[in-house]
Amino acid sequence: MDSSVSVCEEKVYSAVYRSHAEKLRNFLYYKCGDLDKAEDLMHDTFQKLWQKCAEILYEKVTGFLFTVANNLFLDLTRSEKVSLKFEKSQQPATDTSDPHFLLRTKEFQEKVEMTISSLPEGQREAFLLNRIDKMTYKEIAQHLDISETAVEKRITKALVKLREAIKEFKNFKI
Amino acid sequence: MAENPENNELLAKWLTGEITEEELAQLGDQVELDELRVVTDDIATWTPGSFDVDRGLEKLQARNKEGEKGKVISLRPWVSIAATISLILVGYLGWNYFFNAQVNISTGIAETKEVTLPDGSLIKLDATSEISYNKRDWNENRVVALKGQAFFDVEKAGSFVVNTDVGTVEVLGTQFNINALNEHFKVQCYEGKVAVKAADQEKILAVGQQTELQNGRLTLVTHESTAPDWIAGFTFYQGAPLPDVIDQLKRYYPINIDLPDQYAGLKFSGKVVHNNQSQALRAIFDTMEIQYSLDQKGNVVFD
Numbered sequence: 001m002d003s004s005v006s007v008c009e010e011k012v013y014s015a016v017y018r019s020h021a022e023k024l025r026n027f028l029y030y031k032c033g034d035l036d037k038a039e040d041l042m043h044d045t046f047q048k049l050w051q052k053c054a055e056i057l058y059e060k061v062t063g064f065l066f067t068v069a070n071n072l073f074l075d076l077t078r079s080e081k082v083s084l085k086f087e088k089s090q091q092p093a094t095d096t097s098d099p100h101f102l103l104r105t106k107e108f109q110e111k112v113e114m115t116i117s118s119l120p121e122g123q124r125e126a127f128l129l130n131r132i133d134k135m136t137y138k139e140i141a142q143h144l145d146i147s148e149t150a151v152e153k154r155i156t157k158a159l160v161k162l163r164e165a166i167k168e169f170k171n172f173k174i
Numbered sequence: 175m176a177e178n179p180e181n182n183e184l185l186a187k188w189l190t191g192e193i194t195e196e197e198l199a200q201l202g203d204q205v206e207l208d209e210l211r212v213v214t215d216d217i218a219t220w221t222p223g224s225f226d227v228d229r230g231l232e233k234l235q236a237r238n239k240e241g242e243k244g245k246v247i248s249l250r251p252w253v254s255i256a257a258t259i260s261l262i263l264v265g266y267l268g269w270n271y272f273f274n275a276q277v278n279i280s281t282g283i284a285e286t287k288e289v290t291l292p293d294g295s296l297i298k299l300d301a302t303s304e305i306s307y308n309k310r311d312w313n314e315n316r317v318v319a320l321k322g323q324a325f326f327d328v329e330k331a332g333s334f335v336v337n338t339d340v341g342t343v344e345v346l347g348t349q350f351n352i353n354a355l356n357e358h359f360k361v362q363c364y365e366g367k368v369a370v371k372a373a374d375q376e377k378i379l380a381v382g383q384q385t386e387l388q389n390g391r392l393t394l395v396t397h398e399s400t401a402p403d404w405i406a407g408f409t410f411y412q413g414a415p416l417p418d419v420i421d422q423l424k425r426y427y428p429i430n431i432d433l434p435d436q437y438a439g440l441k442f443s444g445k446v447v448h449n450n451q452s453q454a455l456r457a458i459f460d461t462m463e464i465q466y467s468l469d470q471k472g473n474v475v476f477d
Binding site: 009010011014017018021022025026029030035038039043046047050084085086087088100103104109112116128130131132134136137151152153155156159160162163166167170 | 182183184185186187188189190206208209210212213214216217218219220221222223224225227230231233234237238333344369371
């Protein structure tokens, strides 16, 4: 896209919304753990984008959205504890002969949700943006304005916790 | 723990698959990793909840509109400089120059006009219609204000917007017709694509589609014509409210018709020509079995 594209054009603005809204809502959800609040904050963020459309270069839109979303979230009383819940976009087959059957049960999903919810905010959002929103480490780094190494560190820490959680769950079951 | 904690840092690389065999061995128990893979793959299929992007956008646009009422537009520095310069220019060159840049073209009853715009785009203007545009910055700002009905054949070159009192049409392609008389608003697309906005809604029309504002909603239907029928000298109606038909008729004939209220709810279907008044009147009123006559002054009167 060339730099003459203006976010003040409704067509451009709508296109930005279509490509970013869900990711941004998810990002806010990973932070606050409340889907309605996340969608509300996401729309607040886009409203800010509209108000400032003349000042923002098209190339900088993504960074702007994530920064504003983050700030709006911080303005809100930082929620001490989040409890994230997820839906599966596809239902797994219940095949008890599957060696990993245990890891696909509803019970285990709750365990994973709890583990993810208890991660520090930075690790949680980096990990979920990668898994659910399919962002590369590089993209996450750009969106959160941190280094790629920092992203890798956060994801690693999240994976270590997850690995431990799996072990715990299996030991408990067996 | 089985794994060497120092090498946990390889987990991020492991997740994306950018890891060598050697490094993989350093990560410890392979069964554990296998399980971790199952779980991370599973998480990749999760979603916090479905997201309806169309509904969200609608909601947001409504909120933006709400917010704009109190919005203060802050000009970027260079914009305000440009404004100052243009104010000085106004003083220097005088108002006349600017007034000349604004082009207004209108048609009377039964009159049609063809207008070629500075970029070669063509507008065919139907009777009792009016367009205005700014010819000076035309190439940067292709915006036309329209009252009435017109057919547009637009040269491809970026944005082309038509504003009417009821809604706006943005050209994404090339040929379309707008009918925006009074509260009436109808757009037909003949070539390319157009974006139509009215009453807080937006419709993208492709070839063969038309949209019409009815009871506050933009409806979407198909049409089969290759050009608007007014260009061929008639209008074809299908279930159109009779008062609208009468309003349109007044564009082509200098005639007074005061439709009694009792007929206001009727719908008319049929073809009305633009060049033969008695034939047009008969086409409308005879088919609807409404008795009428012409008085001395040529007004249509009802019994």
